[in-house]
Amino acid sequence: MSQRTDADVAIEARALRKSYGSFEAVKGVDIAVAAGEVVGFLGPNGAGKTTTVEILEGYRPPTAGTARVLGLDPATAGRTLRERVGIVLQEAEFLPELTVRETVEAWHRFYPHPITVAEAIERVGLTGRAEIRVKNLSGGERRRLDFALGTIGRPEVLFLDEPTTGFDPSARRQAWELIRELVGEGTTVFLTTHYIEEAQALADRVAVIAGGRIVAEGSPDELRAAEGEGVISFRLPAGASLGELPDLPDAEVGDEGGLVTVTTKHVTATSHAVTGWALARGVELEGLSVHRPSLEDVYLELVARPNDTDT
Numbered sequence: 183m184s185q186r187t188d189a190d191v192a193i194e195a196r197a198l199r200k201s202y203g204s205f206e207a208v209k210g211v212d213i214a215v216a217a218g219e220v221v222g223f224l225g226p227n228g229a230g231k232t233t234t235v236e237i238l239e240g241y242r243p244p245t246a247g248t249a250r251v252l253g254l255d256p257a258t259a260g261r262t263l264r265e266r267v268g269i270v271l272q273e274a275e276f277l278p279e280l281t282v283r284e285t286v287e288a289w290h291r292f293y294p295h296p297i298t299v300a301e302a303i304e305r306v307g308l309t310g311r312a313e314i315r316v317k318n319l320s321g322g323e324r325r326r327l328d329f330a331l332g333t334i335g336r337p338e339v340l341f342l343d344e345p346t347t348g349f350d351p352s353a354r355r356q357a358w359e360l361i362r363e364l365v366g367e368g369t370t371v372f373l374t375t376h377y378i379e380e381a382q383a384l385a386d387r388v389a390v391i392a393g394g395r396i397v398a399e400g401s402p403d404e405l406r407a408a409e410g411e412g413v414i415s416f417r418l419p420a421g422a423s424l425g426e427l428p429d430l431p432d433a434e435v436g437d438e439g440g441l442v443t444v445t446t447k448h449v450t451a452t453s454h455a456v457t458g459w460a461l462a463r464g465v466e467l468e469g470l471s472v473h474r475p476s477l478e479d480v481y482l483e484l485v486a487r488p489n490d491t492d493t
Contacts, residue, residue: 191250192217192339192370193238198247200233207233209394210247217338220361220371222385224378226485230394232343235374239269239341251339265293268337268369270328272344278317282308285316286330293335302334305360307353321348329357333364340364342373346380358383378478388477392485402477409484410475412449414456416467418442428459441469449474 193215200208208230215221225231236242237249240256240263249256254263276285286299296302303312306326311319319327325348332340342361346354354377361384365371375381381388382402389399398405418424418440427435433446446452453472460467475483 190216192219192252193221193372194248194250195234195238196248198234198237198249199245200230200237200242201245206245207394208237208244211391211394211396213389213396213399215370215372217370218365218368220365220373220384220386222381222388223372223374223391224381224388224481225391229391229485231374231391234391235341235343235372238372239267240264265335266338268332268335268340270332270340270342270345272347274324274328274331276316276324276327279315281313281315282319282327282330283312285327286334289331289334295336296334297336299334302330305333306330307356322350322353325349326353329360333360336367337364337369339370339372342371342375344375345373346375346377354380378476378481382477390481390484392487397487398480398484405480406475406477407447410480411445411447412452412472412474414444414446414449414453414470414472416442416456416470419460419463419465419467422463422465428455430455 191214193213195211195213198208198211199206211230211234213221223231223235233242237244238251238256240259243257251263252266256263280288282303283299286302290296290299290302303309306329308323308326308330311323316324316327325346329345332342346357349357358380361371371384373381373384385402387399387401388405389396391397398409400408418437424435424437424442427442430444430446430452432448433444433452436443436445444452444456449472457467457470
């Protein structure tokens with residue numbers, strides 16, 4: 183992890199642990215999020231993801247280690263921090279008899295420098311539903327209301343917990359645009375999501391947690407390059423044999439009925455070696471294709487690995 187000054191860090195956890203009796207849910211998490219950065223926090227159910235986020239949000243105290251948000255301890259900072267942070271929970275409860283406008287007006291009073299009620303409603307696409315009671319909203323409309331409440335206070339840090347669950351594809355893309363707009367205004371975003379595409383689209387950096395520990399961290403492209411293997415495939419030219427291919431270090435070569443597959447972490451160098459070999463012989467590589475692992479491929483591989491080492 184690169185070194186940053188305290189002024190640059192919006193969210194930080196060091197040696198964070200959380201136990202429930204004999205069960206340790208979080209086992210020494212270290213993470214730092216720079217001001218203005220979007221970090222996607224990914225992990226399967228039971229990995230310690232929710233517990234870590236709840237500590238950072240101030241809902242749970244850690245058993246050991248430290249957590250800081252905007253330089254403050256979220257467990258003790260109270261309103262001083264709440265006024266500067268937005269939280270969009272996976273599930274939130276509202277007073278069912280209040281209208282959308284009345285609900286947003288109530289939240290509006292909690293912040294010293296909020297955007298207007300009308301703006302908060304408009305930017306989540308609920309202007310036409312402003313006078314509808316909360317109990318009559320659809321699931322997707324409730325999630326839009328969550329967004330309005332989480333962002334009305336011009337948050338410096340925004341925690342998003344599965345923010346687009348229940349959204350149709352169009353609403354999801356609109357939510358992404360809103361998040362990008364907030365980031366453009368300087369907001370730091372800590373995003374937990376099961377939609378890997380969402381992390382790929384929004385996150386500057388991804389941290390993957392499994393078994394209570396962060397097992398990988400980096401930009402989506404860095405994780406794909408470091409953790410995943412690419413596959414180069416092509417038809418073997420007529421009259422050629424596998425034994426004539428160039429030396430391909432750290433690659434696994436297979437042949438199924440003349441279709442050659444080369445599995446490697448060094449996709450660029452290996453592709454160059456294969457195509458250079460073909461050019462030197464003046465032959466075409468029919469069906470040449472290169473498949474790089476997706477972020478989802480890498481994520482599934484990471485969380486499937488054993489993670490039993492004590493720290």
